[in-house]
Every structure is written in structure tokens, then in C-alpha cells.
Amino acid sequence: MSRATRPTFGRSFFFLANRPSVLRTSFNEIFLTPELILRRSINVSLKIPPTPIFIIMKLNEELHRIKKVMGLLNEQTSNPTITDNGFEGTYEGPEFNSQGDIAHQFSNTASNLIGKKLKLLYMTGKYSKVDFDNIVMTTEGMGSGNVTYYLKIPFVRVNDKCEAYTSFDHRGGWGHGEGRKKQDAMNELGYLPVEGTELDISDVKKTPEGLVEYWVQWKNPKYQSECS
Numbered sequence: 001m002s003r004a005t006r007p008t009f010g011r012s013f014f015f016l017a018n019r020p021s022v023l024r025t026s027f028n029e030i031f032l033t034p035e036l037i038l039r040r041s042i043n044v045s046l047k048i049p050p051t052p053i054f055i056i057m058k059l060n061e062e063l064h065r066i067k068k069v070m071g072l073l074n075e076q077t078s079n080p081t082i083t084d085n086g087f088e089g090t091y092e093g094p095e096f097n098s099q100g101d102i103a104h105q106f107s108n109t110a111s112n113l114i115g116k117k118l119k120l121l122y123m124t125g126k127y128s129k130v131d132f133d134n135i136v137m138t139t140e141g142m143g144s145g146n147v148t149y150y151l152k153i154p155f156v157r158v159n160d161k162c163e164a165y166t167s168f169d170h171r172g173g174w175g176h177g178e179g180r181k182k183q184d185a186m187n188e189l190g191y192l193p194v195e196g197t198e199l200d201i202s203d204v205k206k207t208p209e210g211l212v213e214y215w216v217q218w219k220n221p222k223y224q225s226e227c228s
Contacts (some may be wrong), residue, residue, distance in 0.1 A: 006065050012053060015170070019176045025070075029169075031105050033211070036049070063204070068124055069214050070139055076105060076165075077091070077092050077110065078090065078091040078092070078093075080106075080110065080113060080209050082114065082116075082117050084112045084121065084126060084128075085154060085155055086114075086130075086131070086152070086153050086154035086155040087114050087149055087152070087153040088115070088151070088152045088153075089106070089108050089109070089110065089111055089124060089150075089192070090148060090149065090150045090151070091103055091106035091109075091147075091148070091149040091151075092146070092147075092148050093146060093147070094145060094146055094147075094148075095143075095146070095147050095174070096143060098115070099173055100105050102148050103142075103147045104149075104172070104173065104174055104211070106149050106151065107151070107170050107172065107213060108170075108173070110151055110170075111168050111169050111170050112152060114130065114153060114168040114207075115166075115167050115168040115169070115205065116213060118130075118155075118159050118165055118166050118167070118168060118217070119166045119220070119223060121164075122161065122164055122166050122224070123157070123223070124224055126157065126222070127155055127157065127158045127159070127160065127161045127163065127164035128155040128156065128158065128163045128164055128165075129155065129156060129158055129163070129164055129166065129200075129217060130153055130154070130155060130156075130165065130215065130217050131155060132152045132154075132200075132215060133152050133218040134154050135152065135154070135202065135205055135215065136150070136151070136152040137149075137150070137151055137152075137205055137206075137209075137213065138150045138205040138207055138209050139210075139211045140209070141176070141209075142207075142210065143209065143210035147209075149161075149211070152174075153215070161224070161227070162219075162224065162226075162227035164219075164224070165200065165217040165218060165219060166216070166218075166219060166220040166222075166223040167192065167214040167217065167218050167219070167220040168216065168217045169185070169189060169215075169217075170185075170186070170213055170214065170215050170216060171180060171184045171185040171213075171214050171216065172205075172211065172212045172213035172214060173211075173212055174210055174211055175210035175211075175212070178204050178206070178212050179204075180190075180213060181213075182204070182214045185199065185201055185214050185216050185227075186199065186201070189216055191217070191221050192220070192221075193217055193218035193220075193221075194218075194219040194221045194224050194225060195221070196228040197227065198218075199216050199217075200217045200218060201214055201215070201216050202214055202215040202216070
């Protein structure tokens, strides 16, 4: 047998045998329980003084990962509907996955559908805007790894086309962003409305479990340029 193809098992074992800590770590990794994995990950991650929100987020992320490995996570589902009267839908599934805060992304789904619907209503003479005062948001189960995020965003008819809105978006987050996210909306979306008009931003909307949202509507120049 040539030197190049000679087995290296003996050399590897000699290396491990002379480094007990490496050998012990290698065998322990095989038998880590979910609890030990969680504890180790948290200990490694928390190299800076943690805030309660940070600890909860890290725990949720680890619990989600462990449950996914163990096959305990429910499938994510959502059933959004959009009509001339508004948006309504429910997301059920994990709070976090490889895409990030997947549950919160249901707000993106709502915003996309509402923006398209407001444009369609405007083009068909059914001038409308979002009724901020009657928005309903609930996030039952947040903190358990799986959440049921229910969202209802109604429309209200207006008499004049320049009282209507034709674009819609949001800014928010889980357990953070009150005040700051409103400023983010102004900074990131403020240039989009028809010249001479402004963003219409809702009061902060919060759920008891910690979801924070600012909903935003404005006059899109491609549809309402005469409303400057």
C-alpha cells in the first residue's frame, strides 16, 4: 500500500487520545439532548448583557430549531382574503424560520394585497381608504414557537377621488419599534406620495404579546397625480 493511500485512523486516534478535552467534546456532541443544545446555544450567544426581549427571542429561535428537528412544528398556513370592504386573514405557524420572523411577514402579505386592491377600487370609481380606527390585530401563542396572527383591515368609502389612497405599507416588529418604526416609515416612504401630499400613518397598533405596527397609506403619483 502506497504511503498516499495508507489509512490514517491510527494517527487520528493518537491525536484524540492525547487531547482528552477534544475526545470528550467529540463524544458528548453525539449525545446532546435538546435541553443541552438550548443551554449551550444560549450561553454562547449571550456574550453581552442580555435584555429580556433578546433572551426571549433567542429562546424562541432555539425552541423553533429544536422542534423543527424533532418534527414538532405545525405547518404554516395563511388564508388571506381581500374584498371591496377590506382585508382579513390569519397566519398560523412558526414565529421564526430560516427566512427570519416569518409570522410578521404576514403583514407584508396584507400590505401587498391592500395596495393592489386600493388601486383597483380607485380605477373603478370606488374611491376608498383604509379605516385605521377599526384595524384588528391579535397574535395568540406568540412566545410558544407557533403563533396565530389574525389581521383585519377594513376600508371606508370616500366621496372625492382625492380623498382616496392608492398605496399601502407598514413598519413594525415583534417586541420593538414603537416610535422608531414610525420614523422609519417617514424616512423610507416619505418621498413616495404625490407631490404636495403626505403619508397618512396610523397610530401605533400593538398586541398584548408584543407585535408593534404602523400602517401607512398614501396617494400614488401614477394614479393620483391630479391630486397634488
